[in-house]
Amino acid sequence: MISLPLDRIKTPSFVVDKALLRKNLAILDQVRQRTGVKILLAQKAFSMYAVYPMLAEILDGTCASSPDEARLGREEFGKEVTAFAAAYSAGDLAELLQTCDRVIFNSFSQWERFREMTSAAENVKFGLRCNPEHSEGTVEIYDPCAPKSRLGIRVCDFKGKSTEGISGLHVHNLCEQNADAFARTLTAFEEKFGFLIPQMQWINFGGGHHITRPDYDIDLLCNTLNGFRQRWGTPEIFLEPGEAIALNTGFLVASVLDIVHNGVDIAILDTSAEAHMPDVLEMPYRPFIIHSGEAGEKAHTYRLAGHSCLAGDVIGEYSFDQKLEVGDKLVFTDMAHYSMVKTNTFNGLRLPSIALFDSATGEYQMLRNFTYEDFKSRLS
Template sequence: MLTEAQLNQIPSPCYVMEAAKLAHNLSIFERVQNEAPVEVMLALKGFALFHSFPLMRSVLAGASASSLWEAQLAAEEFGKEVHVYAPAYRAQDLPAIVPLATHITFNSLTQYERFAPLLAQGQAKAGLRINPEYSPVQTALYNPCVPGSRLGVRAKQLGEKLPPGITGFLSHNLCESDSFALEKTLSQIEQLFGPWLEQIHWLNLGGGHLMTRQDYQVDHAIQVLQAFNQRHPHLRLILEPGSAIVWETGFLVSTVEDLIPTPDFTHVMLDVSFTAHMPDCLEMPYQPRIRGSHLPQTGDLCYRLGGSSCLAGDFLGDYAFAQPLQIGDRLIFEDMMHYTLVKTTMFNGVPHPAIGLWQIDNTFKLWREFTYQDYRSRMG
């Protein structure tokens, strides 16, 4: 827990990664890789803060990308294996992706057939994304296996033999899921795609494996992966978590700029925006934890948190605090590393939060601050 003096080292607003907590998470994935026949990649779609890559590189096998720009970032800044998958590749992008990638996965048979000749110009291994027709995800926005999904090839679309050159499968159907969802996924893959498993050399199980959540049964996951490996010892197994690697490894500092009382609650006007800086809170939706807050009880002063944009829905509620809030107070939103920085916008021209690292020696290192020129340059 940061003291007030330590917190004052940090500008507001600011995303802050905590080095000690990241090291703890990485130790879990290091154990999984040591005890199970699996390699773990960082999925840049969930977290792409390249300043932190030197802290991860010694543990993780590489990075996975969903676009040319992510592939470039992975190759330039991570420097190990680069796995690329996109729902649809643009013809002008793939020639630049091929020399960067170690693995390129296609979403459809037609995309693979169209671009297979290009792969001969590089060393990348080709794969197909499959649809296992199972996902535990309840929110349709995040469920890639909803009926009629555009993501992945179904078993009934494959012939007896895979297209020449296909060496692996990618299955991504989880989101912050447990080890039993992993077990069900592997069973589903064996049931639907069993006839083709002997024809491939690698199986990427995508992301959504929340191994760093406190209640995740890591031992069970290791046993599941070991058992699958015993049944299919020729397959290289890969995971590419996004949120799990940086789960609860950092926070977002904000400041109370105004307080507007109403008969039912008090609006807290902040220097951060939910729609611009924490969009998953509105999309998922979910209510983030705030350090020192609790759910309002009878008799509590109730606060509704308002973001700094003009969007009417840029707010979250409701919270209570041990002491009444004052203008100038700092609020700390917990667990704000994954799917925040990669999704932020500069809507309304609201200031983008700075980015920094809370180091193991309990000092703050500023990585980046944003200026008007950052906003202006996005427009031309």
């Protein structure tokens, strides 16, 4: 178990462990070495740019969902920058053409509308996102192939369209999935889009590959990617995972502010599901807390809740060996990805600080404390 320097951590704080990140990078590098694929960081999941130089030692670049993410990738990470969004405004596209190596379009109507701009951008490569109409996800909001999805072009919509100027394709339909889901997706993709693959210089197989999870089948991923390359000879293949890069590398440390009673013991924390870990409510899921059990499993059970006004700002029910006291610190695990990037200042709640820790050396570094100015500067 990682031992964070809790006495030095001001709460609430996100703390990312560099040693754990290095562990993930070593796994991802293995995939790169065995397959020759390029791996991009999906910044939507993890934009902690303080560690970009470390990630850039192994990874091949970043992918962005907006001009601001693209600029962050260009300025702080370097290497390749790829952008994809469901639609671009002319202004956004003009910015992306200045910062990106590749820009992926989500529809023929956008690709055709901006043809003059893209033709003039000689150093940028262009791709189209395909919808393989093959669902692997069970949760509709995380399934880009769900019926009526706006994401990706279906094969029927390629009929009569020119792909002149297009050098790559993009497919993304996974979310926290193992390599078997990717292998099935690839079969569907090849069946539908095989007629286009030979003319492509690059294919980007998106994110959602949970590569650094302990039970992930890396052999199957590598065999699947190598098989694809042998069948089609596509020169460049990309993966753009977000979650797999930062999986299990970060913590959110919070303190107990008060304990109240209403049928159950309720501990109110100086963090909030609504403002600091919105996926807990949105996905929804129950984050793990170090030294805790399920409700009733250990001697003392509490409902843990945030300090916002939202009645539903509840993290879940947890049990502990000891009674909780005001001032006790709790450590939520796996809080690096889709957390810092999703926080908000609802209720004017102060954003959690951001810190770096290295469990290999014990080094602890506070990177960022947020202030009133951060709250005010988002409003007018």
